[in-house]
Structure formats: C-alpha cells, structure tokens
Amino acid sequence: MLLRGVKVVEFASYIAAPAAACMLGDWGADVIKVERSGGDAMRAAFADVKSELKGNPTFDLDNRGKRAIVLDISKPEGRDALARLAADADVFITNVRPAALKRAGLDYDSLRQANPRLVYSIVTGYGLDGPDAHKPGFDVTAFWARSGVGAMTVPKGMDPFMIRSGFGDHITALATVAAIMAGLFERERTGHGRLVATSLLGSGVYTMGSDLAVQLKFGRVASMRTRDQSINPIGNxxxxxxxxxxxxxxxxxxxxRDWIELCRILGREDLVEDERFKTGKARRANSPALIAELDRAFAELPFEEIARRFDEADMVWSPLQTPADVAADPQVAATALVQVEDGEGGAYPSPATPMRFPGADVAVRPRSPTLGEHTRQVLAELGYSAEAIEAMYAAGAAA
Structure with missing residues (x-):
C-alpha cells in the first residue's frame, strides 16, 4: 500500500480531521485515533435511532481501519503519552482549538522540538489568523453559512436551507490530505516537517471559487434561479x-449544435426555426416559454427512451438520483464504494475515498475500532511496561 510505514496520530473528533486521517489509513498508513474518556462525539450519532437499526455508519465511514486509544490529557501521564506518540509519528492531525493545544503543550512549536520531521496538520473552523480565528465552527456554520455556499445555492426568492451531514467536512478533509501530502513530499527533500493548516471557511470559499472570483472582480454575481427561470434553459x-x-x-x-440536436432528439425540429428560440440570446430572453415546450416534449417519453436517445447522440446528461438510486447504481459500485469488515465475518459497502490507485487499491478495509480498543497495545509499543500501563489506568490517564 502506498503509505505503508507512515504513522499518523489523530487527536480529533467529529468529521473533517478524522476523515482526513481515514483517507491516509485507506492508503496504508497506521492511524492511531486518540480520544478522551467520553469518546469522539460522532460515536453517539445514532444513539437515538430505532433499536432495530444497528451500527453507526457515519462514524464508521471516517474511522475504519484505525487503532483507538483513550488518554486524558488533563492528567500529566495522559498528556505525556500523547506527546510520546507524536514524537514517533510522521503526521499529527488535530482539530482541537489552538489555544487549548498550546495550554496542553501539544501545539506545533512544542511537538516539533522532539520531532522536527513531524508534519502537523490542524483543521479549524475559521483559520489561524483574523479576528474570528478563535471561534468554534462546524461545516454548517463556517463552510456553509459564513463562506457564502448556503446563500449562493438558494434560488432567488426562496428561503435558505440547511446543509446535509458532513458535506463541507469531507471537502475540507480532501484539502487536508492534499496539504499533508505536500508536507510529506517537502520533508523528503528537506528532512524537516512543517505546520499545515486548513479551515472549513477556506474550503467553502474555494468550493464556490468560480462565483466568488466574479464577485471579487466585478462586485456582483448572478443569483441562482428556479428551473423555469434558468439563464440557459436547455441546461436544466x-x-x-x-x-x-x-x-x-x-x-x-x-x-x-446541442440546441439543434436536442430538438432532433425530441422530434421538435420546429423549435429550431421558432423566432423566440433561434439564438442563444433569444432562448435566454424567452426561457420560461422554452422550458414549458421542453417539459411537454419530455413528458411524452419514458425515461428509458430518453436515456437511449441521449446516449446514442452522445449528449452530456445524467439521471437525478436519490440515495437509494445511488446505492443500487452499478457504476457507483464499480468506482466509488469500498467493502468494510463488519466484525462478524462479513463486509458491507461504504463510500470510498475518491482517489483510486489501480493495482494498489485495497478491496476490503478493517472495521472502525471500539473506544479505547488498542490503548494497551499502543502504550506497550511506546515502551510503557505492563506496570506503568496499569498505573495509568488506575490514575484515569488511560482507558
């Protein structure tokens, strides 16, 4: 596997940072997840659902294949154990707020003293600089609301709506992995690690970068429109x-060309010569009327026939799929899913990381760890004796 031999220490919770660590684990890194005694809050994501629904697929998605330990960093022994882990790591990933990390002696400047090769990745809501850098942030606030993503995806005149779970987190995780890999590449040339930082706010701004570039340059940007008012009525x-x-x-x-082809597919060649629709400008000006005509034409054709005609004409199109459709889609299964062990001798499908390495992909990933499952094992690897480990348990510094 690509990252075999790379040791990653994750001191994080929720989604963005754990998802980044999980990607590195999918590629072969040894990921050690460090949790406080209460565990990552995402472990309780399905605590209130119906009892017949077993498991926690949201947590499992971002924590498969990791080893998990529990340390209480409010106690010197727990804090020292985490520092020892970082001293032997290639990558340290955290989303704990910088002020708290500094108080605990777990900030980048402190940890690099013992490990100058460490690539230290911090994920924040709002970045490390600026007047609001200290604020807490989730993807619904920093990524969705503050960055403008939420407002720019709402059609004009409609109320804003909430983001789906993990949307901004997983985009931020992709950015975080890219930053970590750049840090590891630089280390191969220089021998020194570095601090790499990503934020939910920064990821949101970049995600909407095409529109925000226009806003920054021209001082305004077109709003989203409802489908009957689309600027490009045939792109709909x-x-x-x-x-x-x-x-x-x-x-x-x-x-x-595509306008004429679409009319041919629908058997509505008469629309090509219609003065209201002859040019792109005319089609934009008469968008509601054209969309009404297309709606009537498509409503006469079954979906399979539409699909056949589009594919024969090599049109760019796609079904608008529900989650159930996606789960049953053979193309999704071929390119976007991975099997994960269920802990009972079987496996189940789960979303794969979007980067694939033909010939080096792993077909089945290990399950996610239970809380503190590997605490004794990892502490022993760090050189703690059995007596020292028992003392840490007795003191509540490990669990």
Missing part, C-alpha cells in the same frame, strides 16, 4: 413520462 432538469428527473448539461453552455 426535466422529467420523463414516469416523473423521473434527469439533468441535461449541453456542451459549450448551450451552443447551437
């Missing part, structure tokens, strides 16, 4: 005769 979502939604994305933003 439509429904088949059975009511199945699908999305059409014409090349070149609605070139005449």
């Amino acid at each position: 979502v439509f429904k088949s005769a059975e009511g199945r939604w699908f999305l059409v994305n014409p090349r070149g933003g609605g070139s005449s």
Whole structure:
C-alpha cells in the first residue's frame, strides 16, 4: 500500500480531521485515533435511532481501519503519552482549538522540538489568523453559512436551507490530505516537517471559487434561479413520462449544435426555426416559454427512451438520483464504494475515498475500532511496561 510505514496520530473528533486521517489509513498508513474518556462525539450519532437499526455508519465511514486509544490529557501521564506518540509519528492531525493545544503543550512549536520531521496538520473552523480565528465552527456554520455556499445555492426568492451531514467536512478533509501530502513530499527533500493548516471557511470559499472570483472582480454575481427561470434553459432538469428527473448539461453552455440536436432528439425540429428560440440570446430572453415546450416534449417519453436517445447522440446528461438510486447504481459500485469488515465475518459497502490507485487499491478495509480498543497495545509499543500501563489506568490517564 502506498503509505505503508507512515504513522499518523489523530487527536480529533467529529468529521473533517478524522476523515482526513481515514483517507491516509485507506492508503496504508497506521492511524492511531486518540480520544478522551467520553469518546469522539460522532460515536453517539445514532444513539437515538430505532433499536432495530444497528451500527453507526457515519462514524464508521471516517474511522475504519484505525487503532483507538483513550488518554486524558488533563492528567500529566495522559498528556505525556500523547506527546510520546507524536514524537514517533510522521503526521499529527488535530482539530482541537489552538489555544487549548498550546495550554496542553501539544501545539506545533512544542511537538516539533522532539520531532522536527513531524508534519502537523490542524483543521479549524475559521483559520489561524483574523479576528474570528478563535471561534468554534462546524461545516454548517463556517463552510456553509459564513463562506457564502448556503446563500449562493438558494434560488432567488426562496428561503435558505440547511446543509446535509458532513458535506463541507469531507471537502475540507480532501484539502487536508492534499496539504499533508505536500508536507510529506517537502520533508523528503528537506528532512524537516512543517505546520499545515486548513479551515472549513477556506474550503467553502474555494468550493464556490468560480462565483466568488466574479464577485471579487466585478462586485456582483448572478443569483441562482428556479428551473423555469434558468439563464440557459436547455441546461436544466426535466422529467420523463414516469416523473423521473434527469439533468441535461449541453456542451459549450448551450451552443447551437446541442440546441439543434436536442430538438432532433425530441422530434421538435420546429423549435429550431421558432423566432423566440433561434439564438442563444433569444432562448435566454424567452426561457420560461422554452422550458414549458421542453417539459411537454419530455413528458411524452419514458425515461428509458430518453436515456437511449441521449446516449446514442452522445449528449452530456445524467439521471437525478436519490440515495437509494445511488446505492443500487452499478457504476457507483464499480468506482466509488469500498467493502468494510463488519466484525462478524462479513463486509458491507461504504463510500470510498475518491482517489483510486489501480493495482494498489485495497478491496476490503478493517472495521472502525471500539473506544479505547488498542490503548494497551499502543502504550506497550511506546515502551510503557505492563506496570506503568496499569498505573495509568488506575490514575484515569488511560482507558
């Protein structure tokens, strides 16, 4: 595996930072998850659901294949054990707020004294600089609301809505892994590690970068519109005769070629010569009328026929799938899922990291660890004697 021999210490909770550590683990790194006595809050994600639903797929997604230990850093022995772990690590990942890390002597400047090769990754809500750097932040606040993602994805005149679970976190995790890998690459050349920082706010701004670049340059940006008011009426979502939604994305933003091809597919060549729709400018000006015409044409065709015609014409399109559709999609299974051990001799599908390494991918990943499952094992690897480990347990510094 690509990162075999790389040791990662994760002192984090929730999603963004643990997800980044999980990606490194998927690629072969040895990831040690350090939790406080209460455990990562995501362990309780399904605590209130119906009893017949067993397991915690949200936690498992971002923690599969890790080893887990419990240390209480409010006690000197627990804090020292975590520092010893970092002294022997290649990567340290945390999303604890910087002020708390500094108070505990677990900030980058403290840990690099014992391990100058350490790549220290910190994930924050709002970054390390600026007037609000100290504030706590989740993806719904820092990524979704503060960065503008939430406002820019709401059609004009409609109320804002909440983000789906982990949306901004997993985008931030991708950025975090990229930063860590750059730090490891630099270390190979210089012999020195470094601090790398990512934030939910920064990821949100970059995710909407195309629109925000326009805002920064011109002082304004077009708002989202409802489908009946689309600026490009043929780049839109439509429904088949059975009511199945699908999305059409014409090349070149609605070139005449794709417009003519779409009319041919629908058997509506008469629309090509309609003065209201002859040019791109005319189609934009008469968007509601054109969308109404297309709606009527698509409503006469079953979904499978639409799919056949689009594929034969090499159109860029896709069904608008529900989660159940995605779970049953053979293309998703082939490219975007991984099997995870269930701890009972079987395995179940789970989302894979989006980077694939043909010939080096692992078909099945180990399950996520139980709370403190590997505490004794990891402490022994650090050189603690059996007596010292028992003393740490007795003092509440380990569990």
